[in-house]
Amino acid sequence: MEKIVNFIKKTFNTNDFIPLHEPRFIGNEKKYLNDCIDSTFVSSVGKYVDQFEKEFASKVGSKFAIATVNGTAALHISLILADVKKDDEVITQPLTFIATCNAISYIGAKPIFVDVDLDTMGLSPDSLKNFLEINCEIINNQCINKTTKKVIKACVPMHTFGHSCRIDEIRDICDKWNIALVEDAAESLGSYYNEKHTGTFGKVGAFSFNGNKIITSGGGGVIVTDDETLAKKAKHLTTTAKVPHPFEYVHDEIGFNYRMPNLNAALLVAQLEQLDKFVENKKELALKYDDFFKTIDDIDFINQPQNSSSNYWLQAVVLKDVKTRDEFLEFTNKNGMMTRPIWKLMNELEMFENCQSSDLKNAKYLEERVVNIPSSVIL
Known part of the structure; x- marks a missing residue:
C-alpha cells in the first residue's frame, strides 16, 4: 500500500x-463575482442566473435549464414535475448518495430498490425489467405494484461517480411501463452515453454543483428538460410560486424558495468555462x-x-x-x-430498511x- x-x-x-x-478556481471566478457584487444583485434575480441557465442548457443539449440552490432541490422539483405524489412509489438504486432517497421522501413517496450493474455501478436495466415483470401490472395506463397496490410513478437512476448507467435501456423500459424517467445526474456533468449528455434522456434531469463536484458554486443545482411547460412550472415552483406582478405578493400554490442566487450563478458561469x-x-x-x-x-x-x-x-x-x-x-x-x-x-439505513x-x-x-x-x- x-x-x-x-x-x-x-x-x-x-x-x-x-x-x-x-x-x-483558475478562470474568471473573481472577476464575475466582483461584477455581481458591484451590481448589488446578489440574490435570485440577476444577469448571471439567466446567463448560466442559457449556457448550461446549450452545454448539455437540453432546451431549458432552471437553476436551483442545490442538487437535492433540483431533484425534489424534478420529481414533482414528473407528477410524483404522496404515497406513490419511485424505483431507484440502493447504491447512491442519500439525496436521491431524501428527495423522494420529501414528497411523501416511497423508494423501491433494484440492483445495479457491476460495470456502471448504476441502476441495472435487467434488474428493473425483472422487478417490473414479476411485481407489477398496468391498470388504467398506470404501473401498479401488485404487492402494495400503489402506483409506481417514476424511476430515478443515478450516474455513479460520473459513469453513465445503461440509460437508453432504462428509458425504453420506463416508457413500456408508463413510468416517468427522472435522471439523477448530480455527479455526471461532462459525461455522455452514446454521444448524448447524461441528464437529457428522461422527462427531466437534475445536476449538482456542491463544493466537491466537477464544477461548483459552493452549492447549487439545475433542472434540465426539453418540455417548455415543465420548464415554466419548475421556475414558478422554485420561486415560491409567486405570480409575476410589479408590487403585489400573490402566490397561487405551495412553492419553494429554491432559486439559485445570482452570486452563485456568477461563480458557475466562470466554472462552466473551465x-x-x-x-x-x-x-x-x-x-x-x-x-x-x-x-x-x-x-x-x-x-x-x-x-x-x-x-x-x-x-x-x-x-x-x-x-x-x-x-x-x-x-x-x-x-x-x-x-x-x-x-x-x-436499504440498510433505518429510514429505508422496510422498503x-x-x-x-x-x-x-x-x-x-x-x-x-x-x-x-x-x-
Missing part, C-alpha cells in the same frame, strides 16, 4: 495531505491510474463503461474484499491521502469493495 501512496503523491506532485476532491479542461484533465488522471493499478494485485481501477464517455468525477478502485478495503482506507488516510468508501446501501427491494447482490458486492481515491484536477 505504501507503493500506492507514493505513486499518488508523485502524481499530484506533493508530499502534503491530498484531499479527495477540491475545487479549482469544464472541458477539467474533464480532459480527469481523463488523463484516469489513464495514469489505470496503467498503475494494472501492476497492483487484487485492486482494479474502474474505467468508463461501454458506449460511455465519463467525466471521471471521482476516481474509484475495487478491492478484493471488505477486509482489504478497510485496511486500504486506514493506511491511506493515516498516510496523508484521503480515501473513502462508497456509500452504505440505502421493497429486488435481489441486490451487485450493490452489496460493490458496497464492500469500492473506494474513492484522490480525484482533483491537477494544476
Whole structure:
C-alpha cells in the first residue's frame, strides 16, 4: 500500500495531505463575482442566473435549464414535475448518495430498490425489467405494484461517480411501463452515453454543483428538460410560486424558495468555462491510474463503461474484499491521502430498511469493495 501512496503523491506532485476532491478556481471566478457584487444583485434575480441557465442548457443539449440552490432541490422539483405524489412509489438504486432517497421522501413517496450493474455501478436495466415483470401490472395506463397496490410513478437512476448507467435501456423500459424517467445526474456533468449528455434522456434531469463536484458554486443545482411547460412550472415552483406582478405578493400554490442566487450563478458561469479542461484533465488522471493499478494485485481501477464517455468525477478502485478495503482506507488516510468508501446501501439505513427491494447482490458486492481515491484536477 505504501507503493500506492507514493505513486499518488508523485502524481499530484506533493508530499502534503491530498484531499479527495477540491475545487479549482483558475478562470474568471473573481472577476464575475466582483461584477455581481458591484451590481448589488446578489440574490435570485440577476444577469448571471439567466446567463448560466442559457449556457448550461446549450452545454448539455437540453432546451431549458432552471437553476436551483442545490442538487437535492433540483431533484425534489424534478420529481414533482414528473407528477410524483404522496404515497406513490419511485424505483431507484440502493447504491447512491442519500439525496436521491431524501428527495423522494420529501414528497411523501416511497423508494423501491433494484440492483445495479457491476460495470456502471448504476441502476441495472435487467434488474428493473425483472422487478417490473414479476411485481407489477398496468391498470388504467398506470404501473401498479401488485404487492402494495400503489402506483409506481417514476424511476430515478443515478450516474455513479460520473459513469453513465445503461440509460437508453432504462428509458425504453420506463416508457413500456408508463413510468416517468427522472435522471439523477448530480455527479455526471461532462459525461455522455452514446454521444448524448447524461441528464437529457428522461422527462427531466437534475445536476449538482456542491463544493466537491466537477464544477461548483459552493452549492447549487439545475433542472434540465426539453418540455417548455415543465420548464415554466419548475421556475414558478422554485420561486415560491409567486405570480409575476410589479408590487403585489400573490402566490397561487405551495412553492419553494429554491432559486439559485445570482452570486452563485456568477461563480458557475466562470466554472462552466473551465469544464472541458477539467474533464480532459480527469481523463488523463484516469489513464495514469489505470496503467498503475494494472501492476497492483487484487485492486482494479474502474474505467468508463461501454458506449460511455465519463467525466471521471471521482476516481474509484475495487478491492478484493471488505477486509482489504478497510485496511486500504486506514493506511491511506493515516498516510496523508484521503480515501473513502462508497456509500452504505440505502436499504440498510433505518429510514429505508422496510422498503421493497429486488435481489441486490451487485450493490452489496460493490458496497464492500469500492473506494474513492484522490480525484482533483491537477494544476
